[in-house]
Amino acid sequence: FIVVVAVNSTLLTINAGDYIFYTDWAWTSFVVFSISQSTMLAVGAIYYMLFTGVPGTATYYATIMTIYTWVAKGAWFALGYPMDFVTVPIWIPSAMLLDLTYWATRRNKHAAIIIGGTLIGLSLPMFNMINLLLIRDPLEIAFKYPRPTLPPYMTPIEPQVGKFYNSPVALGSGAGAVLTVPIAALGAKLNT
Numbered sequence: 001f002i003v004v005v006a007v008n009s010t011l012l013t014i015n016a017g018d019y020i021f022y023t024d025w026a027w028t029s030f031v032v033f034s035i036s037q038s039t040m041l042a043v044g045a046i047y048y049m050l051f052t053g054v055p056g057t058a059t060y061y062a063t064i065m066t067i068y069t070w071v072a073k074g075a076w077f078a079l080g081y082p083m084d085f086v087t088v089p090i091w092i093p094s095a096m097l098l099d100l101t102y103w104a105t106r107r108n109k110h111a112a113i114i115i116g117g118t119l120i121g122l123s124l125p126m127f128n129m130i131n132l133l134l135i136r137d138p139l140e141i142a143f144k145y146p147r148p149t150l151p152p153y154m155t156p157i158e159p160q161v162g163k164f165y166n167s168p169v170a171l172g173s174g175a176g177a178v179l180t181v182p183i184a185a186l187g188a189k190l191n192t
Contacts, residue, residue, distance in 0.1 A: 024147060034175065037124060094120045117185075120180055129172075
């Protein structure tokens, strides 16, 4: 079971889109990352949590992905990039909220999907925004350490500052919260 979780979480994470925050386009990809990772975490974690019926499985699932990303960060560091070049995403606190919901609602799978999924969609973008604020200037990293495979639409841009509706946190958390619940429900439906 451990091998199945490790392999599938890795595949889900990569196929969900941007599974690593590369500093050189961290702000450009924040909304895409928030939507894909909120959805991926909710679907994958709820699937495995309902499969085992054990609160704590979601946190275990997020921990595997975190370790995998630290390995990827180490690989980039070995290639000569700075430690700040890859920012490891924060999945674990959101997964803990899902586990807590499942435990607090006496293992009610519908509550886990609706309440836990919403908590993931709202919290994951917030935790990752705080995470990104703690690193060095992304534009400095972008021009000092360019990646040869950087696609044109990921060219670094200055983040928009000011109005709330222009905020990547607002867009990411709103879209994540809205999309996470129905997709997680579909995943649970397929599981039964």
